[in-house]
Amino acid sequence: MLNKFAYITGLILSLMAGHALAAGDATAGAQKIVTCTACHGPNGNSMNPAWPKLAGQHAEYLLKQLHDFKSGNRSNPTMSPMTAPLSDQDMEDIAAYFSNQTMQETPVAASVEAKTIQLGENLYRAGAAKSGLPACMACHGPGAAGNPAAKYPALAGQHAAYTAAQLQAFKTETRKNDANNMMRDVAGKLSNEEIEAVSQYIQGLSQAAPAK
Ligand code: HEC
Ligand code: HEC
Structure with a gap:
């Protein structure tokens, strides 16, 4: 009886410790992102539309991507090597840091x-009945704010060029780290024309004031 009690208490304590370790520290993260800022911007607002903005993205999603790049589950010649020196704790802290930053909007090109x-x-908002396309909104939410618990990323305000490149990568299956083939x-x-259209629409959405 006593043994069982001790075992359960130990289990609870270790779970609590595990939880404490799992929480990223954004202040520590700020010290670990120096190399990242060259491409993603000092606060995760990249200027180059081929490099994703990270500011305001859910920590859960960012953490999954960092683990996926490191394990090879997601691969990119520019980004993958960046994750090699990162420990699990570094990734937690970095994800916490970028998710705490505010995304800056980039107006959609006048052209x-x-x-x-x-x-x-x-x-x-509605998908397309003809091709059986589901509405993006069903998973990413009406204002494209995503869903942290489900690890559905926020999309609002992201550079259209980056979004379009990811949709092409999922389409050609060069990116295949989406659970259950969801993406x-x-x-x-999606046709190429549809990829371009939905990517431009997404860039025009505001992360600060999600549409209803
Ligand atoms: C030389 C430029 C460069 C540097 C430096 C760089 N990245 Fe990246 N990063 C990229 C590119 C390019 C992509 C998009 C990769 C792709 O298309 O799959 C990316 C993608 C990402 C993503 C995925 C974002 C998403 O929305 O899915 C995360 C997270 C990320 N980088 C974090 C970091 C961190 C953390 C560092 C520093 C340790 C870093 N990056 C350094 C270029 C860079
Ligand atoms: C069934 C749910 C679901 C639907 C519907 C869905 N998505 Fe996704 N999407 C996801 C998940 C899950 C991920 C994250 C994959 C991963 O773990 O890397 C994702 C990732 C993405 C990414 C990558 C974001 C980044 O920062 O790299 C883009 C872009 C995207 N979705 C766009 C869309 C668009 C556009 C539509 C509608 C045409 C759509 N999604 C419909 C679930 C969904």
Whole structure:
């Protein structure tokens, strides 16, 4: 009886300790992102549209991506080597740091036509019956704020060039770190024109004031 009690108490204590370790420390993270800022910007707002903004992204999603790059589950010649020196704790701290930052918006280029944005909005909010495309909103939320518990990333305000590149990567299955093929199934149903449209629509969404 006593042994069982001691065992359960020990289990609870170790779970609590595990939980304490798992929480990232954003202040510690600020000291660990010096190399990252060259591409992702000092506070996770990258200037180059091929490099994703990390500011305001959910820590759970960022952490999964860092683990995936390190394990090879997601691969990119520029980004993968960056994760090699990072410990699990570094990744927790870095994810906490970037998720605490505020995303800066990048206005959609004036050359993008209104009908492109309209097509993107229709796809995002309603999907497409003809191709069996589900609404992006069903997982990423009406304002594209994502869902931290489910590790669905926030998309609002992301550079269109980066979003389009990821949709192409899922479509051609060069990116395949999505659980249960969720994004490969979606992207496989998108034409190149639709990828461009939905990516531009997403860049125009504000992370600060999500649409209802
Ligand atoms: C030389 C430029 C460069 C540097 C330096 C760099 N990254 Fe990246 N990062 C990229 C590129 C390019 C991608 C997109 C990769 C792809 O297309 O799959 C990326 C993607 C990411 C992603 C995935 C974002 C998402 O929305 O899925 C995370 C997280 C990330 N980087 C974190 C970091 C961290 C942390 C560091 C520093 C330790 C870092 N990066 C350093 C270029 C860089
Ligand atoms: C069934 C749920 C689901 C639906 C529907 C869905 N997504 Fe996703 N999406 C996900 C998940 C899960 C991920 C994260 C994959 C991972 O773990 O790397 C993701 C990731 C993404 C990414 C990568 C973000 C980044 O920062 O790298 C983009 C872009 C994206 N989705 C766009 C879309 C668009 C556009 C649509 C609609 C055409 C859509 N998604 C529909 C679940 C979904």
